[in-house]
Amino acid sequence: xxxxxxxxxxxxxxxxxxxxxxxxxxxxxxxxxxxxxxxxxxxxxxxxxxxxxxxxxxxxxxxxxxxxxxxxxxxxxxxxxxxxxxxxxxxxxxxxxxxxxxxxxxxxxxxxxxxxxxxxxxxxxxxxxxxxxxxxxxxxxxxxxxxxxxxxxxxxxxxxxxxxxxxxxxxxxxxxxxxxxxxxxxxxxxxxxxxxxxxxxxxxxxxxxxxxxxxxxxxxxxxxxxxxxxxxxxxxxxxxxxxxxxxxxxxxxxxxxxxxxxxxxxxxxxxxxxxxxxxxxxxxxxxxxxxxxxxxxxxxxxxxxxxxxxxxxxxxxxxxxxxxxxxxxxxxxxxxxxxxxxxxxxxxxxxxxxxxxxxxxxxxxxxxx
Amino acid sequence: xxxxxxxxxxxxxxxxxxxxxxxxxxxxxxxxxxxxxxxxxxxxxxxxxxxxxxxxxxxxxxxxxxxxxxxxxxxxxxxxxxxxxxxxxxxxxxxxxxxxxxxxxxxxxxxxxxxxxxxxxxxxxxxxxxxxxxxxxxxxxxxxxxxxxxxxxxxxxxxxxxxxxxxxxxxxxxxxxxxxxxxxxxxxxxxxxxxxxxxxxxxxxxxxxxxxxxxxxxxxxxxxxxxxxxxxxxxxxxxxxxxxxxxxxxxxxxxxxxxxxxxxxxxxxxxxxxxxxxxxxxxxxxxxxxxxxxxxxxxxxxxxxxxxxxxxxxxxxxxxxxxxxxxxxxxxxxxxxxxxxxxxxxxxxxxxxxxxxxxxxxxxxxxxxxxxxxxxxxxxxxxxxxxxxxxxxxxxxxxxxxxxxxxxxxxxxxxxxxxxxxxxxxxxxxxxxxxxxxxxxxxxxxxxxxxxxxxxxxxxxx
Numbered sequence: 001x002x003x004x005x006x007x008x009x010x011x012x013x014x015x016x017x018x019x020x021x022x023x024x025x026x027x028x029x030x031x032x033x034x035x036x037x038x039x040x041x042x043x044x045x046x047x048x049x050x051x052x053x054x055x056x057x058x059x060x061x062x063x064x065x066x067x068x069x070x071x072x073x074x075x076x077x078x079x080x081x082x083x084x085x086x087x088x089x090x091x092x093x094x095x096x097x098x099x100x101x102x103x104x105x106x107x108x109x110x111x112x113x114x115x116x117x118x119x120x121x122x123x124x125x126x127x128x129x130x131x132x133x134x135x136x137x138x139x140x141x142x143x144x145x146x147x148x149x150x151x152x153x154x155x156x157x158x159x160x161x162x163x164x165x166x167x168x169x170x171x172x173x174x175x176x177x178x179x180x181x182x183x184x185x186x187x188x189x190x191x192x193x194x195x196x197x198x199x200x201x202x203x204x205x206x207x208x209x210x211x212x213x214x215x216x217x218x219x220x221x222x223x224x225x226x227x228x229x230x231x232x233x234x235x236x237x238x239x240x241x242x243x244x245x246x247x248x249x250x251x252x253x254x255x256x257x258x259x260x261x262x263x264x265x266x267x268x269x270x271x272x273x274x275x276x277x278x279x280x281x282x283x284x285x286x287x288x289x290x291x292x293x294x295x296x297x298x299x300x301x302x303x304x305x306x307x308x309x310x311x312x313x314x315x316x317x318x319x320x321x322x323x324x325x326x327x328x329x330x331x332x333x334x335x336x337x338x339x340x341x342x343x344x345x346x347x348x349x350x351x352x353x354x355x356x357x358x359x360x361x362x363x364x365x366x367x368x369x
Numbered sequence: 370x371x372x373x374x375x376x377x378x379x380x381x382x383x384x385x386x387x388x389x390x391x392x393x394x395x396x397x398x399x400x401x402x403x404x405x406x407x408x409x410x411x412x413x414x415x416x417x418x419x420x421x422x423x424x425x426x427x428x429x430x431x432x433x434x435x436x437x438x439x440x441x442x443x444x445x446x447x448x449x450x451x452x453x454x455x456x457x458x459x460x461x462x463x464x465x466x467x468x469x470x471x472x473x474x475x476x477x478x479x480x481x482x483x484x485x486x487x488x489x490x491x492x493x494x495x496x497x498x499x500x501x502x503x504x505x506x507x508x509x510x511x512x513x514x515x516x517x518x519x520x521x522x523x524x525x526x527x528x529x530x531x532x533x534x535x536x537x538x539x540x541x542x543x544x545x546x547x548x549x550x551x552x553x554x555x556x557x558x559x560x561x562x563x564x565x566x567x568x569x570x571x572x573x574x575x576x577x578x579x580x581x582x583x584x585x586x587x588x589x590x591x592x593x594x595x596x597x598x599x600x601x602x603x604x605x606x607x608x609x610x611x612x613x614x615x616x617x618x619x620x621x622x623x624x625x626x627x628x629x630x631x632x633x634x635x636x637x638x639x640x641x642x643x644x645x646x647x648x649x650x651x652x653x654x655x656x657x658x659x660x661x662x663x664x665x666x667x668x669x670x671x672x673x674x675x676x677x678x679x680x681x682x683x684x685x686x687x688x689x690x691x692x693x694x695x696x697x698x699x700x701x702x703x704x705x706x707x708x709x710x711x712x713x714x715x716x717x718x719x720x721x722x723x724x725x726x727x728x729x730x731x732x733x734x735x736x737x738x739x740x741x742x743x744x745x746x747x748x749x750x751x752x753x754x755x756x757x758x759x760x761x762x763x764x765x766x767x768x769x770x771x772x773x774x775x776x777x778x779x780x781x782x783x784x785x786x787x788x789x790x791x792x793x794x795x796x797x798x799x800x801x802x803x804x805x806x807x808x809x810x811x812x813x814x815x816x817x818x819x820x821x822x823x824x825x826x827x828x829x830x831x
Contacts, residue, residue: 037773044776079764149776150765157766168769228784228820263459272639275455275464275816279471283826296820298784 002190005029005165007349008182010172010207011200013043014338015327015345017155017166018069019197021077022346024162031193032156032164033186035171035203039152041269042201042334045303047224047246047258048148049237050336051088052113053140054104058312058360059337060111065356066340067142073339077158081150082250088143089127089236091134091288097241098136105138115140129233131290145237145248148335155339172200175210177321195349196324199341202266202306204314204328208363211321215314215366217329220307221264221271225278225300227292229253234289245284255292257285262302273300307331315341315361317348325349326363370698371396373463373474374445375453375636376482378406379680380672380687382438384480387691389444391700396476397445398465400452400819404438406484406672407504408680410512411435423511425536426572430680455816458640458665466821471828478667478698480690481637482683483674485630488652488792490735494596495626496746499604503627507533516542518623522607524593525627526551527728528573533625534585535576544585545621548609550628550731552590559726566720586619588612592734596624628730631792632674638814641665646807649722650677651730652792653811659711661690662697669693682717685710735793736800744797745790747783752797754778759801767802770810774798784820787812 007023009016012034020032034040050070052063074080092098101117108115118126119136127137156166167186174185175196182196198207205217234249245259259281264271278300286292306329308314313331318324325348327341334341340356347354370393374384377399388395405411409431412418424431441447448467455464456479463479465472487502494500499518501509503525506517510533520543523534534547560570581587590612597618598604606618629650637655638644642663647654654676657663661671671690672683689710696702738744740753758777761767768774771781771794780794781787787794795806802809 037769077764153765153773153777157761157764160766227823273816275457275471276473278455278816278821279826279828282821282823286823286826293823296784296822297817298820299782299786299815300817301815 001188002192003031004192005031006193007195007197008033008184008191008193009197009199010175010184011198011204011328012038012152012156012166012168013041013199013201014039014152014155014335015341016197016199017152017159018339018342019199019345020159020164020166020342021155021162022342023349024159024164026346026350028350030159030164031191032159032166033170033172033184033191034166034168037168038156038166039149041303042305042330043152043338044149045224045271045301046148046222046305046335047248047256048145048335049088049239049246049248050083050146051140051143051237051239051333052336053088053108053115053138053143054090054239055333056312057107057111060107060113061357062315062337062340062344064111064113065343066337069339069343070146070336077154079150079154081154082147083144084146085142085144087236088140088239090138090140090239090241091130092136092241093133094135100241101136101138113140114142129289129291131287133287139236143237151335151338155342175207177211182323194323197345197349198324198326198328199345200328201330202304202328204306204326208314208318208326208328211318211324213318213320213363215329215363216309217306219264219266219304220332221262221302221304222258222332223260223262223273223277223281223300223302225257225273225281225297227255227257227295228298230255230295233291238288240288245281245288247285247288255285255295257281259284264302264304266304269304271302271304273302305330305332305334312361313337314363315344316358316363319362319364319367370478371476372694373398373476373479374482375463375479376406376484376672376674377404377438377449378408378482378484378672379434379683380482380674380690381406381480382434382441383684383687384482384671384691385441385445386437387688387703388694389441391695395445396474397441397447398451398453398463399449402450404449405431405435406680407508409434410508412512412514416514418514422540425539434684452819453636454818454821456636456640458668461667466825469822469824471821471825478669478694480661480669480671480687480694481674482672482687483633483636485673485677486633486788487627488629488631488730489626489789490628490731490793491738491742491744491746491790492593492595493739493742494598494604496743497596497598497604498602499623500596501623501625503529503533503625504630506625507536510536510540516540516623517625518621519543520545520621521623521625522546522548522619522621523625524548524550524607526731527627527629528569528724529627529629531573531576531580534580538580538583538585544580546586546588546619547580548591548593548607549589550591550593550734551728552612556727560723566717569720629728630673630677632676633788634674635814635818637663637668637670637674639816639818640668642668642670644811647676648807650725651806652677659689659714660693660707661686662693678717678721682714682721685714689714730792732796735796738793738797744794745780745783745787747785748779750778750780755780755794755797756801759798769802771795771798771812772810775812781812786815
């Protein structure tokens with residue numbers, strides 16, 4: 001059996017599902033192939049931070065574009081995926097870390113990202129629940145959080161409605177370029193198309209390798225936990241310089257805490273949190289917000305993401321194969337970018353160009369000298 | 370060789386007893402302050418009711434088990450009040466919580482005797498104070514010496530329904546009614562001609578007869594409708610429909626409900642033991658052989674946590690699992706004992722199958738619960754919200770299985786992790802998706818097994 005389309009997408013995370021949606025809106029025939037259910041790994045199991053501040057300058061054009069899409073989600077796909085622009089507060093726990101926050105202000109300004117520095121009494125006055133460790137913070141009012149379990153399914157549902165074919169439980173087993181077309185084998189069926197999008201997360205490394213582009217991707221499994229619901233008092237999404245703990249509270253009261261890594265096996269695929277890492281994250285969270293000392297953790301989880309050596313994703317055209325576009329290896333911070341990545345991939349696939357700067361994200365940076 | 374036995378109920382006691390007999394000193398953990406399990410839970414020190422009053426016809430068994438428990442404690446590394454909240458079996462490590470502090474221990478093998486928990490079917494009003502499970506009602510009586518209310522209705526199906534009602538009546542509580550959702554004909558049909566345990570059956574008939582003789586209202590084949598109250602924080606009546614379709618309202622101030630029990634298998638799940646659906650008992654159970662060996666090397670399961678069999682079966686299964694541990698470690702095992710227990714266990718399994726047919730989980734009652742019923746009480750998710758998650762028109766599309774439905778609705782995401790509502794939620798979702806409980810999958814186990822307080826990090830493994 002065989003089927004054909006204009007564009008085939010491998011991987012139904014945030015990037016792949018949003019690409020399917022944008023392509024379908026433009027009238028392209030799209031087939032998305034997803035091994036499990038959409039949003040099963042990094043896109044669905046992540047912390048839910050929708051954060052621009054702190055990102056590398058190379059990611060900020062994408063992040064700024066994504067911010068605009070997040071704000072318009074209800075009109076675009078009929079749900080906000082619980083996105084709330086609560087602001088993101090990045091804390092420094094010593095002078096060196098505070099200096100890092102100040103150093104970032106220029107980068108943010110260059111990309112039009114508003115940031116506000118807070119120190120000492122001003123910081124405590126606004127956030128009286130902060131622990132003694134925090135000496136300074138930068139506040140990004142346009143950042144926030146969303147429910148990661150909802151984004152990919154909501155994008156996929158909207159894409160289907162717009163005419164895209166989203167095939168779940170359909171693992172890709174082989175992939176090649178043949179007589180000017182891409183041929184993708186999945187679930188015993190041959191799919192062919194002129195364009196191929198690689199949005200396969202950690203497994204995007206495998207897809208790239210099929211086309212002679214080996215990249216030094218590793219997998220990682222962020223360790224996540226959530227507490228029982230308590231009175232809502234932590235409005236901003238909280239992070240720290242260095243990133244060894246981050247936490248946010250949702251209005252219904254639960255506090256989501258991340259930090260450290262669990263274990264996983266991408267071959268299965270399976271991932272699980274590590275109990276010792278969980279305890280360490282609890283310790284750090286309680287240091288950040290001492291009022292958390294009495295709450296209980298009720299659940300923990302993880303998911304598999306691909307991490308690049310420079311912690312920047314691979315986004316843009318293949319260096320070996322015309323018509324192949326990559327967007328993978330989001331290195332633990334792709335959730336916010338997902339919606340914009342789809343928009344950019346759509347433009348690259350249909351127009352051959354995009355207004356969004358992708359400098360520094362090309363796969364060519366890993367080509368052997 | 371360091372063997373951990375998790376749980377000190379009937380299975381755990383007999384497992385430890387065998388390990389000790391073989392010269393081992395097992396690490397013995399129980400979440401409760403003392404052993405005995407839920408079925409033979411002891412009252413706190415200083416309580417005066419004797420075994421006969423507490424355990425009735427089970428008094429001899431309870432006393433024998435308690436004697437074995439107390440005899441084994443000094444021969445083991447006995448650690449009560451210790452929750453195993455996670456297991457990372459790649460390092461054969463158990464993660465413990467004792468007095469609010471975390472700690473990790475490494476062992477060579479573990480026998481999980483984690484017991485069971487009531488299966489409930491939510492109905493409108495079940496979140497009101499005064500509603501508890503049959504198991505909870507029984508523990509209140511035997512461990513705390515109090516009833517769940519002055520005037521109690523017992524609702525559900527299975528042997529425990531009649532036993533608890535009888536125990537309440539005997540203790541002097543006012544039992545307003547015993548409402549069995551299974552019809553008399555169903556029970557008779559399943560038990561007639563089937564192999565059964567004459568002792569268990571005789572006990573069951575005795576409880577029913579005594580309740581009837583005492584004038585307790587007893588009805589079979591009923592459909593519960595709602596637990597109602599004049600005040601939001603109290604119960605005044607249970608509304609139900611009889612087999613003939615007539616509606617009744619029975620005044621009460623407490624309701625004990627339950628439809629059998631399901632294995633507590635989170636630790637086996639977290640350790641990587643494959644879990645399958647057992648169609649006879651309508652439960653997810655860990656994969657194991659006749660002696661309790663799981664496919665995960667070094668990991669064994671016994672008792673109700675390995676599949677529901679009751680206390681008698683649990684005692685034998687615990688002993689068998691211990692013998693399997695010894696045998697697998699190259700230590701001398703008591704093959705004669707194993708053979709004898711295996712014969713008895715096979716016979717018990719046939720009785721059990723008949724019992725499960727006589728008291729099946731009320732699939733249609735669960736599947737047809739009204740939309741407005743709060744199904745997941747931790748997260749206040751209604752049956753209607755779960756049904757909506759299965760509809761393709763929803764903003765996130767249709768959830769094709771239970772974990773995706775959990776992701777969309779938060780069902781099973783609360784403090785209990787779906788241990789209370791999971792069985793009923795499965796039927797609601799399965800009916801909506803046109804499949805059955807096995808077809809929609811199983812809520813994945815996630816650590817911690819029970820809520821883990823923040824100060825736990827101050828333990829030595831942090």
